[in-house]
Amino acid sequence: MxxxxxxxxxxxxxxxxCKMLLLGFGxxxxxxxxxxxxxxxxxxxxxxxPAAKVLDVASTLRLIAESGADVVVxxxxxxxxxxxxxxxxxxxxxxxxxxxxxxxKGPVVHGFHDLSALAAxxxxxxxxxxxxxxGVPVFSLWRNLPGACLKGFRGVLNSTTNVILTAMEDxxxxxxxxxxxxxxxxAEADPAGDIDGWDAAVKVEAAAAEGQRYKLMCxxxxxxxxQVVSQVRLxxxxxxxxxxxxxxxxxxxxQIYTDVLAPVTIVSxxxxxxxxxxxxxxxxxxxxxxxx
Numbered sequence: 001m002x003x004x005x006x007x008x009x010x011x012x013x014x015x016x017x018c019k020m021l022l023l024g025f026g027x028x029x030x031x032x033x034x035x036x037x038x039x040x041x042x043x044x045x046x047x048x049x050p051a052a053k054v055l056d057v058a059s060t061l062r063l064i065a066e067s068g069a070d071v072v073v074x075x076x077x078x079x080x081x082x083x084x085x086x087x088x089x090x091x092x093x094x095x096x097x098x099x100x101x102x103x104x105k106g107p108v109v110h111g112f113h114d115l116s117a118l119a120a121x122x123x124x125x126x127x128x129x130x131x132x133x134x135g136v137p138v139f140s141l142w143r144n145l146p147g148a149c150l151k152g153f154r155g156v157l158n159s160t161t162n163v164i165l166t167a168m169e170d171x172x173x174x175x176x177x178x179x180x181x182x183x184x185x186x187a188e189a190d191p192a193g194d195i196d197g198w199d200a201a202v203k204v205e206a207a208a209a210e211g212q213r214y215k216l217m218c219x220x221x222x223x224x225x226x227q228v229v230s231q232v233r234l235x236x237x238x239x240x241x242x243x244x245x246x247x248x249x250x251x252x253x254x255q256i257y258t259d260v261l262a263p264v265t266i267v268s269x270x271x272x273x274x275x276x277x278x279x280x281x282x283x284x285x286x287x288x289x290x291x292x
Contacts, residue, residue: 018070018284019067019068019069019071020036020069020070020071020072020284021063021064021067021069021072021073022075023060023072023075023076023089024074024077025052025075026075026077027185027273028075028273028276028277029073030273031272031273031274031276031277032073032075032276032277034277035281057085060089064089064092064096065092065096069093069098070098070099070288071098071101071284072089072090072098072099072101074089074090074093074100074101074102074103075104076089076104078105078106079106080105080106080109082106083104083109083110083111086102086106086107087107087110087115090102090107090111090115091111091114091115091118094115094118094119094124094126095122097122098124099119099126099127099284099287099288099291100115100119100124100125100126100127101125101127101128101280101284101287102127102128102130102131103128103130103131103135103276103280104128104131105131105132107128108128108131123291124287124291125290127283127287128283129279129280129283130276130277130279130283132157132254133254133266133268133271134252134271134272134275134276134279135271135277135278135279135280135282136252136254136266136268136271136275137279141264141266142256145258145260148260148261149258149259149260150222150256150257151221151222151257152220152221152222152257153219153220153254153255153256153257154217154218154219154254154257155217155219155244155252155253155254155255156215156218156244156247156252156253157254158218158252159186159249159251159252159271160181160187160191160194161194161216162216162247162248162250162252163181163186163187163249163250164177164178165177165214165215165216166249167180167181178191185273186250212236213236213237213238213245214234214236214237215234215235215244216234216235217233217234217235218230218231218232219231243255243265243267249270250270251268251269251271252267252268252271253265253267253268254266
């Protein structure tokens with residue numbers, strides 16, 4: 001009976017059948033496809049995916065336009081410099097009246113305002129829950145805090161660097177820690193987007209040998225003038241009371257500051273690609289539910 005109840009709770013009856021186009025079939029894309037198949041028994045899918053195809057950018061844009069999809073899910077490799085080609089894929093999807101769901105940081109950085117405005121003009125959604133903290137509901141949490149004003153945040157948001165720092169605390173060199181992260185599939189084969197700018201790596205290695213605790217901290221604060229001041233820097237944590245002090249390996253955490261709540265801390269412990277896949281899956285359901 002309990003299992004049946006869980007299934008009933010898991011199935012939003014308002015969600016109609018939708019046609020989905022998945023771009024990118026790496027670790028995240030495959031995990032998302034598998035989740036769709038796993039959820040098929042709950043009424044969320046047909047239980048079947050067609051074979052993947054390798055296409056160039058022009059052919060992919062043409063495929064989007066001709067697909068007739070309700071939702072385009074974009075999970076291609078990130079481009080930190082321009083956000084392409086993911087940015088163009090999402091723009092084309094929205095122009096064609098499709099929801100654009102992304103696991104990609106690049107388009108958020110280079111096209112958030114334009115993509116959001118385009119989505120609104122078409123009555124569609126551009127959602128990207130999996131772009132931060134591996135699918136932990138950060139953005140959806142904020143959307144469900146009506147009337148709250150964001151004052152700032154602080155957190156450990158990069159799994160690769162946290163894995164490397166944790167390994168260095170255990171005595172590994174920076175190079176060996178990076179190799180370990182790559183072997184585990186946490187760091188990319190080209191990890192430049194995660195580790196470029198680590199001019200302090202040698203100092204960190206020396207500090208780790210002395211038992212000090214370092215984290216790559218990301219923070220932003222809204223000044224009284226309305227200006228947003230943000231920074232990413234390596235910090236030595238001195239208090240074990242900090243929610244970030246004992247954060248191991250690929251784990252991440254975010255502390256949010258508002259004008260109405262005490263600091264809210266979200267922690268993701270040892271996430272996998274399944275967490276990222278769920279962020280995409282949840283975004284797809286959100287978009288389709290709002291449309292019905």
